[in-house]
Structure formats: C-alpha cells, structure tokens
Amino acid sequence: MPDSAPSRRPPADGGPVPLPSPLPGGDPVLAARFAAPPVPRTFVRRERLGERLSEGLQRPLLLVNGPAGAGKTLLVADWAATAQLPGPVVWLTLERGDEAPGVFWAQLLAALRHAGVPLPADVAGPARAAEVDTALPDRLAAGLSGRGTPVVLVLDEFEHAGSPAVAEGLDGLLRHAAGGLRTVLISRAEPLLPLHRYRAADAVAEIRGTDLAFTAEETAVLLARHGLALSEAGVHALNRRTEGWAAGLRLCALATEHADDPEACLREFEAGNSTVADFLLAEVLQAQPAETQDLLLRTSVLERTHTGLADALTGRQDAARILEELRHANAFVTPLGHGWYRQHTLFAEILRVHLRARNPGLEQELHRRAAGWLHAAGRLADALPHAAAAGDWEQAAAWLVDDLALGQLLGGLDAARLDALFTRMPEQAEGPAVELVRAALALARWDVDRGLAHLGRAEESAPPGTGSAAARLSGAVLRVLAARLLGSADMAENAAETAAELERAVPEERLRAHPELKALLLAELGSAQLWEGRFDAARAGLTAAAEAADGAAQAAARHESLGRLALIDLLLGSPGRAEAHAVEAIAEAARCGLPPSAHSGVGHLVLAEVAFDRDDLAVARAALERAAAGSGAGRDPLLVVGLAVLRARLLLAAGDARAALLALAAAERPSPADKPSPWARERIALGQCAAHLAAGDPAAALRALTAAGEGPEPAVAAAQAHLAAGDPRAALAALEAVPARGARPAVAVRAQLVRARAVSAAGDPAAAHRLLAQALAAARPDRLRRPFREAGPWVRRRLQERPALAAAHGWLPRDLVAGLPRPDEPAAPAPVVERLSEREHDVLVRVAQMMSTDEIAGDLHLSVNTVKTHLKSINRKLCATRRGEAVRRARQLDLL
Amino acid sequence: MPMHYEIRVAGTMSETMLSEGFPELDSYVVPSQTVLFGQVVDEAHLYGLLDRFRALGLRVVEFRQLPD
Numbered sequence: 012m013p014d015s016a017p018s019r020r021p022p023a024d025g026g027p028v029p030l031p032s033p034l035p036g037g038d039p040v041l042a043a044r045f046a047a048p049p050v051p052r053t054f055v056r057r058e059r060l061g062e063r064l065s066e067g068l069q070r071p072l073l074l075v076n077g078p079a080g081a082g083k084t085l086l087v088a089d090w091a092a093t094a095q096l097p098g099p100v101v102w103l104t105l106e107r108g109d110e111a112p113g114v115f116w117a118q119l120l121a122a123l124r125h126a127g128v129p130l131p132a133d134v135a136g137p138a139r140a141a142e143v144d145t146a147l148p149d150r151l152a153a154g155l156s157g158r159g160t161p162v163v164l165v166l167d168e169f170e171h172a173g174s175p176a177v178a179e180g181l182d183g184l185l186r187h188a189a190g191g192l193r194t195v196l197i198s199r200a201e202p203l204l205p206l207h208r209y210r211a212a213d214a215v216a217e218i219r220g221t222d223l224a225f226t227a228e229e230t231a232v233l234l235a236r237h238g239l240a241l242s243e244a245g246v247h248a249l250n251r252r253t254e255g256w257a258a259g260l261r262l263c264a265l266a267t268e269h270a271d272d273p274e275a276c277l278r279e280f281e282a283g284n285s286t287v288a289d290f291l292l293a294e295v296l297q298a299q300p301a302e303t304q305d306l307l308l309r310t311s312v313l314e315r316t317h318t319g320l321a322d323a324l325t326g327r328q329d330a331a332r333i334l335e336e337l338r339h340a341n342a343f344v345t346p347l348g349h350g351w352y353r354q355h356t357l358f359a360e361i362l363r364v365h366l367r368a369r370n371p372g373l374e375q376e377l378h379r380r381a382a383g384w385l386h387a388a389g390r391l392a393d394a395l396p397h398a399a400a401a402g403d404w405e406q407a408a409a410w411l412v413d414d415l416a417l418g419q420l421l422g423g424l425d426a427a428r429l430d431a432l433f434t435r436m437p438e439q440a441e442g443p444a445v446e447l448v449r450a451a452l453a454l455a456r457w458d459v460d461r462g463l464a465h466l467g468r469a470e471e472s473a474p475p476g477t478g479s480a481a482a483r484l485s486g487a488v489l490r491v492l493a494a495r496l497l498g499s500a501d502m503a504e505n506a507a508e509t510a511a512e513l514e515r516a517v518p519e520e521r522l523r524a525h526p527e528l529k530a531l532l533l534a535e536l537g538s539a540q541l542w543e544g545r546f547d548a549a550r551a552g553l554t555a556a557a558e559a560a561d562g563a564a565q566a567a568a569r570h571e572s573l574g575r576l577a578l579i580d581l582l583l584g585s586p587g588r589a590e591a592h593a594v595e596a597i598a599e600a601a602r603c604g605l606p607p608s609a610h611s612g613v614g615h616l617v618l619a620e621v622a623f624d625r626d627d628l629a630v631a632r633a634a635l636e637r638a639a640a641g642s643g644a645g646r647d648p649l650l651v652v653g654l655a656v657l658r659a660r661l662l663l664a665a666g667d668a669r670a671a672l673l674a675l676a677a678a679e680r681p682s683p684a685d686k687p688s689p690w691a692r693e694r695i696a697l698g699q700c701a702a703h704l705a706a707g708d709p710a711a712a713l714r715a716l717t718a719a720g721e722g723p724e725p726a727v728a729a730a731q732a733h734l735a736a737g738d739p740r741a742a743l744a745a746l747e748a749v750p751a752r753g754a755r756p757a758v759a760v761r762a763q764l765v766r767a768r769a770v771s772a773a774g775d776p777a778a779a780h781r782l783l784a785q786a787l788a789a790a791r792p793d794r795l796r797r798p799f800r801e802a803g804p805w806v807r808r809r810l811q812e813r814p815a816l817a818a819a820h821g822w823l824p825r826d827l828v829a830g831l832p833r834p835d836e837p838a839a840p841a842p843v844v845e846r847l848s849e850r851e852h853d854v855l856v857r858v859a860q861m862m863s864t865d866e867i868a869g870d871l872h873l874s875v876n877t878v879k880t881h882l883k884s885i886n887r888k889l890c891a892t893r894r895g896e897a898v899r900r901a902r903q904l905d906l907l
Numbered sequence: 908m909p910m911h912y913e914i915r916v917a918g919t920m921s922e923t924m925l926s927e928g929f930p931e932l933d934s935y936v937v938p939s940q941t942v943l944f945g946q947v948v949d950e951a952h953l954y955g956l957l958d959r960f961r962a963l964g965l966r967v968v969e970f971r972q973l974p975d
Contacts, residue, residue, distance in 0.1 A: 200961075368926065368927045
C-alpha cells in the first residue's frame with residue numbers, strides 16, 4: 012500500500028508553502044561549518060593582531076576571547092587565509108548542542124576528514140552523544156603527534172561547546188598531540204581548560220577583548236572602507252562612544268552610509284547614553300525597505316536561512332534578491348553558498364527581540380512554516396526542533412516515524428537530542444506516531460510495561476491494515492525490542508516477520524537512509540533468540556547486525572551483536588572463537604568512543620569466562636568487574652545470569668560455597684525477562700550442583716541438577732556428584748550420555764577426567780592414565796587449566812607418577828606438574844556483582860549508622876517500600892542475606 | 908528558592924529591548940546606566956540571564972542579590 016505523504020498546512024495567510032527544490036550534492040550547510048567565513052571587502056586587516064596570532068601559534072594553544080561582535084571570527088579567518096602557517100588549517104564552527112562530548116568529537120573528526128587530515132584507524136565517530144571514552148582523544152592525539160607538520164585547528168564559537176566533559180577531552184588532546192597540533196579557540200567565554208597550568212608552562216597565547224577593540228586609527232580606516240569620511244574629532248568621539256567595539260562601528264557605518272551629513276547623524280548618537288547595538292540596530296533596521304525589514308525579522312528565528320526558506324517565511328518571492336543585496340552591502344548576513352545564508356549571531360538575537368515587539372505571536376507560525384519547508388527539503392533533524400517550537404508535536408512525531416528515523420531515538424549520536432526534545436512532548440498530544448515515540452522513549456529506559464502500553468495504544472489508534480506502512484514497521488521493530496527485554500523469542504520472531512512484510516511496503520531509499528532501524532531489529536531479534544537457546548537462528552541475525560554498515564547510529568547494534576556472538580561461541584564450547592568475538596566487540600566499542608558505562612558488558616563477561624577456564628583468576632575477576640560496570644548489569648537478563656554464574660564460580664574457587672549459592676539465587680528471576688531461558692536455567696543448576704559438591708553434599712548436588720536439561724554438561728556434573736558420593740559405577744553410567752568425540756572441549760575434558768578418576772577408583776590405573784592423557788590433549792588448544800585445578804590432588808599424584816606426561820604439557824600450572832607449592836594468589840574478596848547505584852549507596856550508609864527502614868525512608872524522602880527494594884538490591888549485589896552482612900561486606904570492599 | 912537581584916547595564920536600553928528581551932524584570936534608568944531588577948527563580952535562570960545579556964551585546968557592570 013502506498014504511503015500517504017504527511018499533509019502540510021497552508022500558511023495562515025493563505026497560499027501554498029513554496030516547496031524547496033532538492034539541494035544539489037552533499038550538505039552545503041554542514042560543509043559551511045568546516046570553512047572559514049568569507050572576509051567582506053570592508054574588512055580591516057590589523058597587522059598588530061595578525062602578528063600576535065602568528066607569534067602565538069608557536070604555542071599549542073591560542074585563545075581569542077572577546078564579547079559578541081568583537082570581530083574575532085573575521086580576524087582569524089583573514090589571518091588563516093593570508094598568513095604563513097606551519098601546516099593545513101582545519102576549521103570548525105561550533106553550534107548549540109556541541110557541548111555534548113559525542114557530538115563535539117564527531118564534528119571535530121568530520122572537520123579533520125573534510126580537510127583531508129589522515130585519521131588513525133582505531134578512531135571512528137562516537138556512537139553516543141552524552142559520553143565519550145577518554146581513549147578517543149588520546150588515540151587521536153597519538154595519531155596527530157607523529158605528523159611532520161602540525162595541523163592548525165580553529166574552533167570558532169567555542170562557547171557552544173562549553174561543557175566540562177568537552178574541555179577535559181580537549182585538554183587531553185592538546186597535551187598529548189605534542190607538535191602535531193596547534194589549536195586556536197575563538198570564544199565569547201573563557202574555556203574551561205586549566206588555563207593557569209597552560210600559562211605557567213608558557214603553552215598558551217591570548218588575544219582578549221581589549222586587544223580586539225579598534226584603535227582610533229583603525230576606526231578611521233574602517234569608516235573609510237564604508238565610504239565615510241569623518242573629521243579626526245568625529246572619529247575619536249565615535250571610538251570613545253563605541254569603545255572600539257567592531258559590531259558597534261559596523262552598525263554606525265551602516266546607519267550613516269546613506270546620510271547626507273554623517274557627522275550630524277553620528278553626533279546625536281554620540282551625545283546619547285543608549286546601549287550601542289540595541290540603539291543602532293533599530294536605526295539601521297528602520298532605514299531598510301519594508302520588505303527587507305520584514306525578511307530580517309522573520310528569518311531571525313532560524314539558525315541559517317535559505318532563499319526558498321525565507322520566501323516561505325515571508326510569503327513573498329523576493330528573498331534571493333534581498334539576501335544578495337544585504338550581502339553586497341555587508342549588512343547582517345554571511346553567504347554559505349548554494350542559496351544558504353547566516354545572520355550575524357548578535358544581530359539575529361536583537362532582531363528576535365524586535366520581532367516579538369512588532370509581531371507578537373508570529374514566532375510560532377514562523378517555526379511552523381520553517382519546519383514544513385525544512386522537512387520537505389529532506390532536513391528532518393533541522394525541522395523537528397522548529398515543529399516542537401511551534402507546538403506541532405503530532406507533526407514532529409509523524410515525520411520522525413514516517414521517515415523511518417525512530418531508530419535514532421534508540422541509539423546513535425542524535426538519540427540524546429531527540430530524547431530530550433520528545434520528552435518535552437505534552438500529555439495532550441495523541442495519535443499513532445505520538446504513541447510510537449512514547450513507546451520508544453520508554454523502551455530506551457528499559458521500561459517494558461510502559462513501552463508495551465504505548466505500542467498497544469499506537470495499534471488501537473491505527474488498527475492493522477490502516478495507517479502508514481512506516482508507522483506499522485516502526486511498531487514492529489519496537490515490539491522486537493520489547494520481546495528481547497521480556498526474553499520471548501516467539502514474540503520477537505513474530506514481530507520480525509511482520510516487519511519483513513512491511514519493509515516491502517515502504518520506499519526503499521528511506522530504508523537505505525536509515526540502516527540503523529534494520530540493524531536494531533536484527534540485533535534485538537538475535538538477542539531474544541539467543542536467550543531462548545535458538546543459537547543457529549540467533550547467530551544468523553547477529554552476524555548480519557555485526558556486519559551492518561559502518562556508522563555511529565549502528566555502532567551500538569554492532570557492539571552488542573559481536574558480544575552476543577561471543578556468548579553463543581562460549582555456550583557452544585568454542586572458547587577461542589568466543590574470545591576473538593569478545594575482543595572484537597570491545598574494540599568496536601573503543602573505536603566508537605563508547606565509555607565503559609555504555610558497553611553492553613557481554614564481551615567482558617565472555618573474556619572473564621574464558622580466563623576462568625584457563626585458571627587466570629585475576630584476569631577473570633578484572634573482566635568481571637568491567638562487565639558489571641556495563642549498561643546491561645542488573646537490566647539485561649543475559650548479563651544478570653552471566654554475572655551471577657561467573658561470580659559463583661569465582662566464589663567457589665575461593666572456597667566460599669555458601670556465598671556462591673546466594674549469588675546464584677539472585678539470578679533465578681532475572682527481571683525483566685519473564686521467560687526463563689533453558690541454557691540460563693542449566694548454567695544456574697550446574698553452578699548450584701558444583702557449590703553443593705564443594706560443600707560436601709553430593710545428594711543436594713544431584714537434587715540441584717533436576718532443574719538442568721539432558722545435555723552432556725549436566726551428565727558430567729552428575730557423574731562428579733556420584734564420584735564424590737563414592738559410587739564410581741554410577742558415575743561411569745551417567746557419563747554414557749556424553750559422546751567421547753565431538754563434545755565441547757570444556758565438557759569433553761571434564762568428562763574424561765571424571766572417567767579417569769572413576770576407573771582409577773575402580774582399580775584400573777592404566778586406563779586412568781590413558782583417559783588423563785586424552786583429557787590433557789583435549790585441553791591443550793584452549794589451555795583449559797581449570798578442570799585439572801578442580802581435580803587438583805588426584806591430577807598432581809598421577810602426573811608425578813608419569814613425568815613424561817607432565818613434561819609434554821608444560822602449559823599446566825607449575826604446582827600441578829612439578830609438585831611445587833601453589834603460587835600464592837592474593838586472597839581477593841568476592842567480587843561485587845555490580846556497582847551500587849548512588850541511591851543504594853545512600854541507603855547503605857544509613858544502614859551502617861544503624862538506622863531503621865522507616866528512619867532511612869524519612870531521611871531520604873523515599874517511601875518505605877522503595878527503601879526495601881534498595882535493600883534487596885544491595886543484598887543481591889553484595890551477596891548478603893542480612894543488613895549486618897551487607898555492611899560487613901561493604902566495609903571489606905571499601906564501599907563505605 | 909526565588910531571590911531578588913539587581914543588574915546594572917552600561918547605557919540606556921531601549922523600551923523594546925527591556926520589554927521583549929527581559930520581560931520578567933522591571934527597570935529604571937539612571938545616568939548612563941539601566942538598572943533591571945526582579946525575581947530570579949534559580950541558578951539556571953541566573954546564568955540564563957547572564958547569557959542573554961551577553962548574546963544581546965549588553966555590558967553588565969553589576970549583578971547583585973538584594974536582601975529580601
């Protein structure tokens with residue numbers, strides 16, 4: 012069925028909104044951010060400042076700080092175009108929103124690429140706006156430090172990137188890029204860099220407001236450029252009145268350009284006390300023709316305007332002529348090329364004030380028209396904030412959904428911005444698209460119940476068969492995501508089938524423009540299938556998602572998919588492949604600057620498991636800590652189970668069976684998944700079995716195995732339990748279910764070891780040695796030391812009997828091979844399942860002060876139930892059953 | 908916690924700028940300065956005001972909290 016185009020409102024004053032013609036190749040607006048603005052013919056080159064800039068460039072950092080309209084940008088643009096520079100210039104004009112570190116670094120990398128600066132291979136565009144791992148600036152710095160000629164990086168309007176996180180990353184880049192980078196920061200505000208340190212090290216040069224002020228001589232030159240000849244006294248008076256402020260002088264020139272007696276004209280201004288820009292801009296505006304005034308006021312609501320967009324806002328057809336005239340007169344606007352212009356930021360601010368005064372209430376209508384034009388021009392990201400400013404939430408949501416851009420809410424660079432925008436959507440907004448956006452917002456916060464409620468409402472308001480295919484496709488993708496959080500492969504597969512049918516009904520180029528939607532679907536579908544143990548199907552989808560086109564929006568899907576592929580390899584018994592996939596997952600995250608808190612954690616979990624089987628317990632513990640710091644800890648059922656199982660194994664290795672059982676109990680209901688996973692159940696049962704065995708209770712160990720399935724691994728565990736109970740015959744019988752060949756290495760090794768011990772107990776030492784040799788051979792490729800450690804004393808005695816066998820396996824732990832004393836591992840405390848949240852920490856601190864639940868609730872302004880929930884969570888994370896125990900554990904771990 | 912503030916700007920601001928640029932504040936003019944005063948809702952509002960003065964090319968010469 013064909014998609015109906017969103018209906019466009021006609022402008023309130025009648026007549027259709029003129030449609031823009033498609034923009035020729037590339038994005039001229041974006042390209043304009045990577046180029047110094049053109050210098051107008053009235054520009055006055057001031058040698059004293061040019062010399063200061065060239066001299067300052069010998070230091071890593073050059074600051075050009077001054078108020079709005081001080082002439083900072085043109086000064087640096089002219090110097091960069093004409094001075095002798097040591098290397099290529101990379102220009103970047105920052106904008107609102109660039110204070111998000113992910114956005115800042117993405118723009119910076121794009122600017123470097125645009126200028127043809129080669130980038131290191133291990134750096135890609137950041138995947139998230141809110142955070143960037145510190146490795147990204149460090150890697151970039153390392154790449155730049157090897158250059159023969161430095162890059163001259165100019166960051167204009169740096170006040171828009173004024174967040175501490177950006178400053179911190181930039182400080183790292185400046186300090187580590189050595190001689191490969193010279194940075195010029197143009198800003199209205201002092202940057203948040205530790206400038207005292209730069210000054211002490213003579214690593215910064217500064218040009219400030221007083222330096223930028225025009226001298227009387229420079230003022231005379233500027234006025235002459237504008238064709239004004241003033242007396243020396245007049246020039247001095249004007250210079251005093253404006254304090255040499257470039258914007259004020261330019262406005263003076265514009266105000267008096269066409270006056271018969273400019274001196275007289277300016278005398279009135281000089282005598283007054285009015286604020287300069289405010290007063291003069293009004294004067295200059297009044298002097299313009301009515302159409303020009305109208306156009307300037309109306310387009311002041313835009314970041315940038317285009318001739319067609321300006322026509323849409325004025326309802327006339329004269330923008331091309333007027334904007335060109337203004338450019339020619341060097342008044343108000345800078346051309347960006349391809350019909351795009353930008354207003355001088357200071358003048359635009361003041362013009363907006365005048366717009367509100369002259370046309371109260373018009374702003375909303377202007378935003379509405381701008382949104383319509385920008386959307387029709389294919390500039391969705393620019394259109395949405397205008398639609399929101401116009402209060403057209405339903406329209407904004409419909410555009411996002413119809414463009415198949417809903418995936419951008421769930422991942423990628425724009426997610427934070429879109430999330431912040433649509434979170435402001437009022438309750439009253441309604442309709443299928445609005446509900447889909449709300450569902451996406453809820454699912455992005457792991458809130459399945461709310462997500463499903465909104466999805467249901469979206470379907471009610473547009474029953475199947477109606478509504479646009481794009482909306483139904485987006486709904487299906489969100490349903491796959493919800494199914495994954497619930498752990499339901501059936502639901503995910505059904506929704507994915509629906510999505511596959513709908514894909515044919517939407518325009519192909521729209522699907523191609525948003526590959527993140529498909530990547531998201533594949534990654535989530537594969538995760539749901541993995542949870543239910545449908546490994547082959549999961550592997551196919553996850554492989555496709557992992558190979559998704561390179562791009563920030565898909566980075567998270569790629570990273571998650573690689574981690575899950577690693578987990579499948581691990582569960583199917585290929586530790587080598589698992590390790591390779593896990594390393595790839597972690598490298599992908601690092602390349603895209605994902606900070607540890609945004610890692611899925613599955614990659615680290617797999618590495619920890621592999622390390623554990625190799626008996627590298629310290630490595631396993633460190634990797635477990637990293638996995639527990641990831642975004643999925645406590646929320647992603649895969650990780651909840653995985654962390655608990657591994658933790659139990661580590662606790663057992665440290666000899667604490669009771670704590671291991673507690674850790675496993677926490678994983679039996681891994682919320683929010685309400686569908687139990689067969690392999691997760693099996694792994695928990697196996698862990699419980701091992702813990703009971705370690706505690707010397709084979710009967711309980713066998714009971715625990717009833718929850719496990721029929722596979723080879725439970726059979727080996729049962730055999731170990733029978734052996735521990737002193738029944739080698741039953742052990743051998745249990746092992747008949749395990750194939751001698753083709754089992755996973757970790758299982759095969761343990762099976763042969765149990766067989767060896769069983770026949771040894773039954774009195775056949777030769778057969779026992781043969782089986783031990785087979786076990787060692789099976790374990791060698793992946794260096795699986797752990798099973799031999801678990802069977803420690805028995806293995807050590809056998810190897811002492813057969814030194815040749817020991818000599819052939821030098822990879823074994825030394826103490827097993829040579830009968831050496833076991834190397835002292837520092838007794839590490841049981842690892843924490845995951846970090847305590849800030850609130851949980853607050854609760855724990857008060858528990859440590861012996862406060863009651865009610866007192867804590869009162870003190871923290873929380874409900875008693877919420878405090879109880881926090882206490883449960885604290886006990887789970889610290890592996891404790893009671894408050895006192897939790898406090899004791901917390902003290903051991905230095906958490907208090 | 909709303910607080911009373913008084914902000915002094917160099918020069919005489921126009922009526923338009925006062926009523927549309929700073930609708931939440933009252934003002935009066937003294938020789939060569941405009942004095943704006945009124946309730947500031949919180950810190951975000953305070954920094955927002957400072958930003959607004961800067962963006963409109965106005966020079967703030969004094970910014971102080973008044974006793975309630």
